[in-house]
Amino acid sequence: MAVLLVLAGCGGDVSTLDPAGPSATSIAMMWSVMLIGATFITIVVLSLLALGFRRSVVPRRIPESLWLGYGAIGIVSVALIALLIYGFLVGGGQRPIGGPATTIRATAQQWHWHFSYEARAPTGAVLVMPVGHPVTVEVTATDVIHGFWIPRLGGKVDAIPGHVNRLRLQADRPGRFVGLCAEFCGTGHRDHSFTAIALSPADWRAFMDGASLEALGHD
Amino acid sequence: MTEPLLDPRLQRDLDRIWSPEPGWRGVLTNVNHTDIGKRFMIAAVVYFSVAGLLAMLIRAQLASPRSAFVGPEIYGQIFTMHGTLMMFMFAIPMFEGLALYLLPKMLGSRDMAFPRIGAYGWWCYVFGGAMLLGSMLVGKAPDGGWFMYTPLSSRTYTPGINADIWLLGATFVEISAICAAVEIAVTVLKLRAPGMSLVRMPLFAWYMLATSLMMVFGFPPLILGSVLLEVERAFGWPFFDPTRGGDSLLWQHLFWLFGHPEVYIIFLPAAGVVSTILPVMARTRIVGYGWIVASIFALAILSFGLWVHHMFTVGIPHMALAFFSVASTLVAVPTAVQLFAWIATLWQGRPELKLPMLYLLGMFSVFVMGGLTGVMLAIVPFNWQAHDTAFVTAHLHYVLIGGFVFPILAGIVHWLPHVTGRARIPRLGEAAFWLIFLGFHATFLLMHLVGLMGMRRRIDTYDAAAGWTAINLLSSVGAFVMAFGFALFLADCVLQRVVNRRSGQSPWGGTTLEWATAVPPRSYNFASLPAVSSRDPLMDEPRMAVRLARGGGYLAATRYGWRETLGVDTTTGRILQIVVLPGSSALPILLAGATGSFFLFMLAGLYGLTPLSLVLVVAISWRWAWTTGSTSEHGELPAGLGSSVPPHFETQDTPGWWASIFTLSANGTFLASLIFGFAFLWVVAPGWPPPACLGPIGTETAIAILASTAGSASLAVARRMVQRGSLGNAIRLGAAAAAGMGVALVAVAAIAFGGTLPIVTDHAYAAVAAALLAYVAMHLALAALMLAYGTARIGTGYVSPRRSHELAIIGQWTHYATATTLLILVILFLAQSCR
Known part of the structure; x- marks a missing residue:
């Protein structure tokens, strides 16, 4: 039933289950896989439990080593190792290393966001990125800890004063995405958000050449 | 009966x-x-x-x-x-x-x-x-x-x-x-x-x-x-x-x-409560006693190796993340050993659906799901999405209510007859259980989903457009149902205490x-x-x-x-x-009062008064210790x-x-x-190296280490004198040991106040150095006090060759003070030129 719910309508501007980039897509996929696995395990465990109350059905004496050695340690370890490998594969693909990527600097403070670029004037509280091309966001903060998160594009990373954290993101289609502060940062935390705009290749070139967002029709 | x-x-x-x-x-x-x-x-x-x-x-x-x-x-x-x-x-x-x-x-x-x-x-x-x-x-x-x-x-x-x-x-x-x-x-x-x-x-x-x-x-x-x-x-x-x-x-x-x-x-x-009650409810012995003991200590040790999974988004290197991810999933194994041992116990016995058992079954259904979402959160990429969302709120409530509250409720209904000597009231507890159980799942099950739909933790409200309204309303209704359940549970306990009949010796x-x-x-x-x-x-x-x-x-x-x-x-x-x-x-409440006065003075900003609290704490502790022991020998008693x-x-x-x-x-x-903090700041923190360093502290370091070592040695000899019955010598040596600690304390104070320490409010380097010095000074002072106490105890007849266990304890603290003096001063000596 939960799977149906996921498919039915978990959209929205900030839903990780309505991904719009490769990173968020692979994690949403991962969630579906884990949800199915976890549902299965829960049913198995609760069934074993229920069988304990049906004296006539179950054998009275099962060796400890079968329950604990093969069951608890054996089966659980195999499942965990498989999951860990899957996790490393997905995670490893999202590291901000290698390949050409545009670098964008994100600076958080109570309660604003500020975005700047290597070869262009900053854009204030709007993050502008190209479609279909990875960007590395360098995230930092000037006062307290904040969190940089565009749920539909990928995972989050903390914005920590004195440190710069890097996050690799990519948008698969043009459009506007909501960005949020994920780490509690005081009374303004709830509305500490920003907009990310993904531009088509042509618009992106014009933007990097200095065109304003208004001129490109994104105000 | x-x-x-x-x-x-x-x-x-x-x-x-x-x-x-x-x-x-x-x-x-x-x-x-x-x-x-x-x-x-x-x-x-x-x-x-x-x-x-x-x-x-x-x-x-x-x-x-x-x-x-x-x-x-x-x-x-x-x-x-x-x-x-x-x-x-x-x-x-x-x-x-x-x-x-x-x-x-x-x-x-x-x-x-x-x-x-x-x-x-x-x-x-x-x-x-x-x-x-x-x-x-x-x-x-x-x-x-x-x-x-x-x-x-x-x-x-x-x-x-x-x-x-x-x-x-x-x-x-x-x-x-x-x-x-x-x-x-x-x-x-x-x-x-x-x-x-x-x-x-x-x-x-x-x-x-x-x-x-x-x-x-x-x-x-x-x-x-x-x-x-x-x-x-x-x-x-x-x-x-x-x-x-x-x-x-x-x-x-x-x-x-x-x-x-x-x-x-x-x-x-809470797991200990389960392992105690469950065999009783199943009318059998626990399965896998040795496996459970091993898994307890495996959990205890592993749990110290995975704190970083709360910090997967702070920018930790990928390999370190992998290590902590493995450690975090690994805890599922000893946990599974216990869960399976409990199920095996049920299979082996003849379980009955009495009230404590109901709560144990509640524990199983809730905790298993909490454990599984915990494994999900240990997988790094998923954690990056779920971190700081309502998913984590839901997960931690599944773990803590499933892993703690349900077993504790089972424990309360199991042992309350022991506390009150009275039997419980039929059916009230069952009603409370179902309210708590159903209310719990209604509150938290779909909260996982709303978290993945982007609802962050700790936000005070949200827009209808987000699409979270129905799930949040369900959570709120569920929470109030659960609250009614807890109120009923409490009422059941109170009623049992005041109105019901006596229970047997072992219900x-x-x-x-x-x-x-x-x-x-x-x-x-x-x-x-x-x-x-x-x-x-x-x-x-x-x-x-x-x-x-x-x-x-x-x-x-x-x-x-x-x-x-x-x-x-x-x-x-x-x-x-x-x-x-x-x-x-009355000493416990007096000592707690003295301790409390320290915290209150700190809270009120009356920092100048805090030494008063410390003096009181020392005086009461002295009195506390003094009331133990005996001035006469008893030998073997039947x-x-x-x-x-x-x-x-x-x-x-x-x-x-x-x-x-x-x-x-x-x-x-x-x-x-x-x-660890000193090393961490030195390596990781921004703004290092510091603008000013300690400078040469060799002389003070040497004096402090020599004096405290001499103090430790004097105490060791004093203890030998006590074994030989030569109490007069032991008193003199004990006093010498206290004096040695005092000299070391002066040397440490000379580092702190002699002008070598940079201004502590300027940089973390000086602040941590000062904290380390304060730690040494406190322990040297404590050792000196304990030595003075020990000497006084010898002098008043509380110590004899047979009755010398106090000196063993004082020895631990004296040697600890000496060892930390050595360790900390060597660290500071190595860090004296920090640029």
Whole structure:
């Protein structure tokens, strides 16, 4: 039933289950896989439990080593190792290393966001990125800890004063995405958000050449 | 069964010796573990209710979009206090109270090893809790989240008193927790029934032993973090300020170094309850005793290696993430061992659906799901999405309510007849269970989903457009259903206490020794102490309660008005000594008051008055220690059943010796965390190297190390003199040792105040160096005081070749002071030129 719910309508501007980039897509996929696995395990465990109350059905004496050695340690370890490998594969693909990527600097403070670029004037509280091309966001903060998160594009990373954290993101289609502060940062935390705009290749070139967002029709 | 027949004279004598003083005086001076345990649990339930009401406010606020019920300022206080009270004021004191109440009875002892420490812990808990509650009443409650991340919690961004209340109040309560941990560990190791070797201990004792050791090593990092942050807030020492060489990540490491073990510190006692009750409910023995013990310690150790999974988004290198991800998933294995052992026990036995069993089944269904979402969160990429969303809120409630609250509710319904001596009211408890169980799932199951739909933690409201309205409304309705369930549960407990009929001696057929006391138990638990020859003593001898009440066990006579119980060899359970326990005393509440005055002066900014509190603490502690021991020899005393052993103060392997070892372990962990902090800042923090360094400190370092080493050596020789009976020489050498520590203290002060230390408010380097020096100075002063005390004890006849166990403890602390002087001064010497 939960799977149906996921498919039915978990959209929205900030839903990780309505991904719009490769990173968020692979994690949403991962969630579906884990949800199915976890549902299965829960049913198995609760069934074993229920069988304990049906004296006539179950054998009275099962060796400890079968329950604990093969069951608890054996089966659980195999499942965990498989999951860990899957996790490393997905995670490893999202590291901000290698390949050409545009670098964008994100600076958080109570309660604003500020975005700047290597070869262009900053854009204030709007993050502008190209479609279909990875960007590395360098995230930092000037006062307290904040969190940089565009749920539909990928995972989050903390914005920590004195440190710069890097996050690799990519948008698969043009459009506007909501960005949020994920780490509690005081009374303004709830509305500490920003907009990310993904531009088509042509618009992106014009933007990097200095065109304003208004001129490109994104105000 | 009827009330066991008693030996009336023995009972009268024991009552006179063990009963608390009558009236109000008794309330203040009682140190009995049964009463202190009950007080802890009742207070914990009160805090649970307060924190639960706060949760209802949260759910009321989030029930509908754009709610105007409370604003973000108040909301911040509400969720911070909900978390803080549940973790520090409910969960930990609840299992401490349960352990204090149950452990001596399960182990076959008359009290805990340190009844006055238990009472002191209780008063610290009361005073610390009063600070937190008081802050809420005046609207100045902490509001930065229960984990108090810096710099948000620093003076700059939280200028009010709110954060100080959290830091001081929580630290106060943690003192109580460390006291309980030491007391529990020593009681389990030393105060068992004769014949109860380690492998015959009830599983609950194993669980509590592991838990208490985890607390000994898990709490010091948080206490250190709280002390440093409070010093930063009060005096401007920049440990966590990134603009002056500090780092907010240091706080996160220290907090989660505590915070993750904390989850298992809460889970393990509850699992101990399950492992105790479940076989009784299934009318069989537990399956896989050895496997369970191994898995307990595997969990305890692993839990210290995965704190970073709370920090997957702070920018940790990928390989480190992989390590902590593996460690985090690995804990599922020992947890699974316990779950499967419980299921196997059900299969082996003939389980009945009595009320405690219902709660255990609730535990299974909730905790398994919480464990599975925990594994999901241990997978790094998924964590990056789910972190700081309602998914995590849902997960942690599945773990804590499934892994702690349900087992504890099972424990309460199981043991309440023992506490009250009364039977429960039919069907009321079942109704409460179903309300709690269904309300719980309604509240939290779909909260996972709303988290993945982007609902962040700690936001005070949301827009209807987000699409979260239906799920949040369901959560709120579920939460109120659950609250009704808890209210009904409480009503059931109270009604059982006041109206219902008496229960039998053993309503469930439990097989552990607590059911061999009278129900409700008497102040001394057992009129005579049992001998044990298996893991389920009451299975072997169902009518043991009667035999013990008639005086058929050990120590079936009183003498000198002493409160006596037996001390055994840690491993084998062979009788070693008669442990003479202290009686009612006002010292615990006085010491807690003196400790509390320190925290209040800090809170009020009256820093100049804090030395007054320290003097009081020292004076009361001195008096406290002085009331133990004896000025005369007793030799071997008859302990019943043909055995004779000396009182504990004429032996070496004493409870005090063990307690001192554990306290020093906690202390050493505190220091190790501080040294870790120094290294961490040096390597990771921005703004290093510092603008100014210590400069040459070679001379002072050499003097301090030589003087403290000479002090340690003098004490070693003094102890040898005591063994030879040459007490006059021992006094002179003890005084010399104290003087050596004093000289070392002066040398350390010369480093701190002689102009070599850079200004401490300028950079974290100087601040940490000053903190290290303060640590050394404090321990040198403490060692000097203890040596003075020891010398005075020799001079007044408390020490003889036989009665020298106090000097062994003083030796531990003196050598510890010397070792830390060496360690810290060498570190500072190596760091003296920092650029």
